[in-house]
Amino acid sequence: MGSVALAVLMALGGCNSSSSDNNSVAAQLQNPESAKSEPCTDVNHPCKLTILHTNDTHGRFWHNIDGEYGMAAQKTLVDRLRAEAKAAGSDVLVLSGGDVNTGVPESDLLKAEPDFMAMNKIGYDAMAVGNHEFDNPMSVLKKQEGWAQFPMLAANIYDKKTGQRVFSPYKVFKFENGLKIAVVGLTTEDTAIISKQENVKDIDFRNPIQEADKVIKEIRANKEANMVLAITHMGHYANAMHGSNAPGDVTLARTLQPGLLDAIIGGHSQNPVCMERSFIKYDNKFGPGEKCVPDEQNGTYIMQAYEWGKYVGHAEFSYVNGKLTLDKYELVPINLVKRDDKRKALKRADGSPDFYQPEIVKDPKLFETLQRYQDEGEKQLLVPVGDTDGLFMGERDVVRTQQTNLGRLITTATQARLGADFGIVNSGGVRDNIPAGQITYRSVLQVQPFGNIVSWAHMDGKELPDYLAALATKTGGGYPQFSGLEMNVNCDAKTVDISKINGQDFDPAKQYSFAIPDFSAAGGDGYPNISAKTQNVGLVDAVVLKEFIAKNSPLSAVEYDPNAKDQVQFFAAGKAVPSCPAK
Numbered sequence: 001m002g003s004v005a006l007a008v009l010m011a012l013g014g015c016n017s018s019s020s021d022n023n024s025v026a027a028q029l030q031n032p033e034s035a036k037s038e039p040c041t042d043v044n045h046p047c048k049l050t051i052l053h054t055n056d057t058h059g060r061f062w063h064n065i066d067g068e069y070g071m072a073a074q075k076t077l078v079d080r081l082r083a084e085a086k087a088a089g090s091d092v093l094v095l096s097g098g099d100v101n102t103g104v105p106e107s108d109l110l111k112a113e114p115d116f117m118a119m120n121k122i123g124y125d126a127m128a129v130g131n132h133e134f135d136n137p138m139s140v141l142k143k144q145e146g147w148a149q150f151p152m153l154a155a156n157i158y159d160k161k162t163g164q165r166v167f168s169p170y171k172v173f174k175f176e177n178g179l180k181i182a183v184v185g186l187t188t189e190d191t192a193i194i195s196k197q198e199n200v201k202d203i204d205f206r207n208p209i210q211e212a213d214k215v216i217k218e219i220r221a222n223k224e225a226n227m228v229l230a231i232t233h234m235g236h237y238a239n240a241m242h243g244s245n246a247p248g249d250v251t252l253a254r255t256l257q258p259g260l261l262d263a264i265i266g267g268h269s270q271n272p273v274c275m276e277r278s279f280i281k282y283d284n285k286f287g288p289g290e291k292c293v294p295d296e297q298n299g300t301y302i303m304q305a306y307e308w309g310k311y312v313g314h315a316e317f318s319y320v321n322g323k324l325t326l327d328k329y330e331l332v333p334i335n336l337v338k339r340d341d342k343r344k345a346l347k348r349a350d351g352s353p354d355f356y357q358p359e360i361v362k363d364p365k366l367f368e369t370l371q372r373y374q375d376e377g378e379k380q381l382l383v384p385v386g387d388t389d390g391l392f393m394g395e396r397d398v399v400r401t402q403q404t405n406l407g408r409l410i411t412t413a414t415q416a417r418l419g420a421d422f423g424i425v426n427s428g429g430v431r432d433n434i435p436a437g438q439i440t441y442r443s444v445l446q447v448q449p450f451g452n453i454v455s456w457a458h459m460d461g462k463e464l465p466d467y468l469a470a471l472a473t474k475t476g477g478g479y480p481q482f483s484g485l486e487m488n489v490n491c492d493a494k495t496v497d498i499s500k501i502n503g504q505d506f507d508p509a510k511q512y513s514f515a516i517p518d519f520s521a522a523g524g525d526g527y528p529n530i531s532a533k534t535q536n537v538g539l540v541d542a543v544v545l546k547e548f549i550a551k552n553s554p555l556s557a558v559e560y561d562p563n564a565k566d567q568v569q570f571f572a573a574g575k576a577v578p579s580c581p582a583k
Contacts (some may be wrong), residue, residue, distance in 0.1 A: 003464050020351025039178030039226060046320035047179050048090035052078055053305055053313040055097025055233075055267030057133070058538075059107030060308045061114045062374050063362075066345040067353050069309040069334045071118035072362035072370055077334060078122050079363070090316065090355065091175045094123055095183065097267025097304065098233035100128025100144075101452065103540055111140050114373035116147040118228035121366050126171055126183050128231040129154040130267060131191040132538055134199045153185025153231060153527075156211035158204040166203065169215050172225050179319065182225035186212055186232040188268055190246040192457070194537040208234060209247065216260045217481055227262050227324060235269035235536065236295065236304050239280045244458055244535045245269075249304075253297035262324045263301040263315075269536065270307035272331055288333040288356040294326070297528030301326055310336060335360055381445070384438040386549035390557030392434035394447055400427040400479050402578035403562035405527055406434060406447070407528025412560065414454050414515035415483050421502040422484030423515040426525050428477025429541070436557070441546055448542040453518040455534040461508040469496045470528050472568070475582040482568050484514075491572035491580035500566075517541060 042048035063070030078094060085092050096119070101112045119127075129152050135142055145152050145167075155169035170184040186208040192200055216228050235248035242248050247521070249266045266273070274283045286292055294315075295302035295472035301324075305313035311331040318325045337353045338346045346354040353359075392406035393399065399407060407430060411423030433447040459467060471480045472489040486500040497505040516534075523529035549555065562568070568578045 030339070032111060032272065039180075039326040040319050041321055043320050043452075045320040046101060046325075047175075047177050048085075048088065049179075049227075049316070049317045049319060049324075050081070050085035050090045050092045051095060051229075051263075051265065051303075051313070051315040052081055052092065053095045053097065053231075053265045053303065053315070054309055054311075055128075055305055055309040056099040056270045057096070057115065057129070057309045058099055058103030058106055058307065059101065059112060059115060061107055061118050061370055063335070064103070066337050067359075068336055070362065070370075071122065071309065072367035073334050073360045074309055074312060074363075075118070075122045075366050077332060077360050080311070081314055081332075085316070086542050091177070091179070093125050093173065093181070093183070093229075095229075095231050095233055095265050096124055097265055097266055097536070098128035098182065098187070099132045100127070102135045102538070103308075105381055105445065105542075108543065109377050109380040109441070110373060110400035111136060113147060114370055114377075115512065116144055117373075118366060120147075120149045121363075121369075124148075124150045125173065126151050126153055126185070126231060128152075128185045128233045128267060128518050129157060129167055129187050130233040131188055131195055134191060134195040136201075137199055138202075153183065154187045155184055155215045156189075156208040157187055158206060160202050160204045172219075172221065179227070179231060180225040181227045182216075182219045183314075184212060184215055184219075184228065184230045186230055186234060186252070188234045190535070194535065200277055207362045208232070209252050210263070212252060213256055214254070218265040218513060226322065227319060228260065230261055230264045231269045232264055232266045234266065234267045236266050236271060236273045236302060237269065238275070238282055238295075243532045248296055249302045253300040253302060254299070258299045260301050263317075264303070266302060266304040266315070267268070269304070271304065272306040272311065273302060273304040274331070277502050286331075288336045292329060292331045294329050303329070305331055309334060315464050320327075367503070377445070378485055381442040384442050385441050385444070385546050386439045386553030386555065388434060388436055388439060388553075388557055389438050390553040392555075392557055392560070394430045394433045396431075399430045399481070400476055402482070403481060403568055405560040405562065408429060408560040409434075409548075409555070409560045410448070410545055411483035411515070412539070413482055414539075416548065417544045418454070418486075418513070418515045418537065419458050420456065420513045420515045422482065422512070424471065424520065425481050425517060425541075426474075426477060426520050426527070427479045427481055428525060429517055429519070430481070439549055439553075439555075444542050444546045444549065448545060450519075450541075452541045454537060454539040454541055454544055455516050455518045455521045456513060456537050457516050457521060457530055458511060458513050459530070459533055461506065461510045461512060462514060464506075464508075465496055465498060467528060467530070468498065469494055472496055472570070473580045474525065474527075475580060476525075478527065479579055482562075482566075484566060485568055487568055489568065489570045489580065491570060491577065503566075522573075 061071045154167040157166045173181045192205045204249040240250040249264045250543045274286040305311045393404040394406040415423035484502045487498040520527045
């Protein structure tokens with residue numbers, strides 16, 4: 001174990017102390033003899049339960065450059081909400097919808113150790129297993145499970161060889177008032193196809209809805225719990241419109257027999273689940289500090305707290321005579337700042353961040369601990385990940401006007417990572433060169449600094465010419481870099497003639513897949529919005545590029561020359577041009 005990790009473990013020694021145990025529901029009364037068979041029957045004094053939840057934190061143990069979120073501030077907030085709940089006579093559960101891993105280099109390089117250490121200190125009681133937990137080999141995931149002083153739950157993940165579950169399917173929490181709550185974990189089936197295949201080749205991701213039905217019925221039949229909650233990493237899709245993604249929380253709630261599942265605390269789709277009263281559409285007016293109405297389907301409450309620890313979900317329930325009632329719900333922002341129409345953070349007259357709500361002070365002890373991890377992660381950013389024999393061109397004036405070897409490298413990396421037919425990246429997302437010589441992770445981040453997510457799109461061949469024509473005729477930051485395509489672009493007619501895709505003759509009758517930044521898929525830079533045709537794989541662009549460089553070094557700059565193969569040629573006024581002229 002490294003010196004930083006050892007120092008942090010010593011600093012967090014209190015995580016095993018009585019004070020930490022008092023924060024965790026897992027340490028509350030566990031004697032089954034003390035639990036009444038039918039607790040909470042006095043309608044004048046219902047049992048109270050508070051659930052605090054996050055999801056898809058993706059390595060954000062540290063605050064961002066504008067001082068937003070971060071787990072030291074989260075601890076301060078959770079400590080306050082927990083204390084207020086207990087003072088009001090409420091029991092408390094702190095839950096995560098999964099995807100602790102992948103997203104910030106300082107966390108990724110340390111295998112999310114600081115994130116799990118912080119979750120211990122905050123006092124999480126359980127987490128769902130997210131698809132990004134499988135971005136690392138199983139040996140790392142099992143190490144993380146050992147770091148976590150709370151269970152990682154997944155009822156539908158099995159070992160192909162043994163036929164046994166890889167994780168505990170559920171955990172029953174028992175409270176002094178006799179109330180017993182089962183928390184079941186579920187993971188999206190898509191994990192099998194959107195994760196690194198070498199990490200999941202021995203894992204069977206079974207249908208989570210079928211597994212939930214089986215497990216919850218067993219819990220109910222054996223009277224193990226009075227109430228059943230699910231922490232899921234399946235995604236929330238309004239009115240069950242999940243598109244090319246596997247079915248999510250709404251489908252789960254609608255499919256199960258009414259009364260089986262009381263509430264779903266979700267993740268994966270990374271959206272604030274704040275609904276219009278019809279529970280069919282999202283409330284597009286929701287913003288930091290605004291009212292949030294969670295979803296409710298088939299008698300099951302459904303909640304999700306957006307992403308990155310930007311919010312803590314805060315639900316207050318009453319339970320009496322077998323019925324769970326939501327009394328209050330809010331998404332509490334963690335130091336989110338106001339921004340202008342260009343997304344630039346606003347500041348007050350004294351230069352301090354203009355937060356939506358009063359600043360949540362960072363817990364000093366946890367902040368000190370996480371500072372050590374942050375410092376260690378920054379050091380590792382300077383460690384070489386590969387090298388190249390020549391320059392990869394990413395200068396603004398060049399990459400936005402012609403195909404370059406860096407554009408080809410980036411799109412080849414995303415195409416290969418997804419096993420897609422071709423790749424696309426908008427040139428506005430390419431911000432620097434990669435010089436000849438050693439390549440560090442920091443230099444990769446200088447090329448792709450925005451943390452865009454790589455989307456996996458699927459489109460019928462007959463639709464591709466019109467779609468690609470809309471992209472190929474863009475100028476400026478919207479000018480696209482391609483890989484895997486041979487085509488001619490007619491700038492005057494705004495059409496394309498596709499000859500080959502991924503080395504094969506183009507067939508309009510086939511369906512093709514391609515990698516594209518989520519920003520572009522959602523309509524950024526004026527691209528057509530194809531969100532309904534994309535799959536959420538949650539891979540950060542710079543991480544994909546770094547891993548590709550590491551795997552394929554030393555890189556030959558000439559090998560990625562866009563004029564050597566898979567040529568995309570542009571024509572205007574009957575002449576070959578590097579890109580369509582701006583008009």
